[in-house]
Amino acid sequence: MGRSAAALLLAAVLGVGCASDAPPTVLDQTTRYGQPMSLPAPDTDGSVPLEQTLGQRRSQREYRERPLPLATVGQLFWAGQGITDAVGRRTSPSAGARYPLELFAVTPTTFIHYLPDGHRIEQRPDDTTLPALADVAFGQSFVSDAPVVLMIAGVQARTEAEYGAVAGDLMNREAGHAAQNILLQATALGLAVVPVGGFDPSDVARLAALPPGHEVLYLIPVGYPR
Template structure:
């Protein structure tokens, strides 16, 4: 007895195609980094140098072309994201909260003092934020993109935050540094800790430390 296809032809039915197995050897470096990428919640008691921090910030939103395009794709090249660095003491940078300025690859210190404990409490007291030597916080100024794309711009912003976070993850693997993207936090409390403007909303916290 044949199979009753109804009004469908065999060509209309779902078909599973077995793909070639990924090569265990001969992979490109990026494939190796993707394979090794994991979320890491425990870090060694070792500070991140200023040069390492520089590379991680650049990976998130740095300028990567002569005409100002950045390392993460952005709808309409409108770049609604802001990148903040929260660092404790003992490193080359004084403890505090800094804002990354991609245009000239600099940090602007906006708060002096170790804010890791307060940031951890704002994120449901997750210990990796308190224990990590630094955290990167990604926030968004939605008006930069919704002015052109309307509410669809909200979705584009969240996509961009994911792109930036994955860049941090992958470069971290290369440098022996782990992170864990955190979205569980009280928005208003994080805004208060970082003294974010009213038009800026936190999206991600990424604590960073050596694995």
């Protein structure tokens, strides 16, 4: 990385700490899977202390064959990218408030896209993506064993418009922020969860029929522990 790019990256990373003081960038939602529907309001007054959640977090790969309620999936979405004030700031920080991340969930029957504005989702029928995810995740069978796999994707162009060549680095960092929020929320809910980075991003994007420009950054299988 050249000196100028490194300086820009440092400025952008420092800017993340100030992102809460800047109004979020208004960006169009580029994926449309049907009529949006509202989720139950997220629980913002949980009973499990943060320190206890941190101490209990573990990577778990065995799940019961029991579906997660939609409200629970919505709570995990909110933890990753939920809007937390009237201005539109979110649960995880974003350089320049560009918010390049998109959250999805894959179930045995449905593909779901989270819309942070209004805490809503849109969904389409899909009974093929979840069974095939293990194959594009290099044969990790537990990926397809989970009742839900959350997917974090990024649209680099959103951050690139402000930060140029370092946009990819910033987007990847933001995916880490959101993923950790989701892992901790799942732990607080008593769920089994694990972050997965071993997969072919292009194959996952093709399998999920994501629009051009969406790069898959994380898969997060989650379910009730066995």
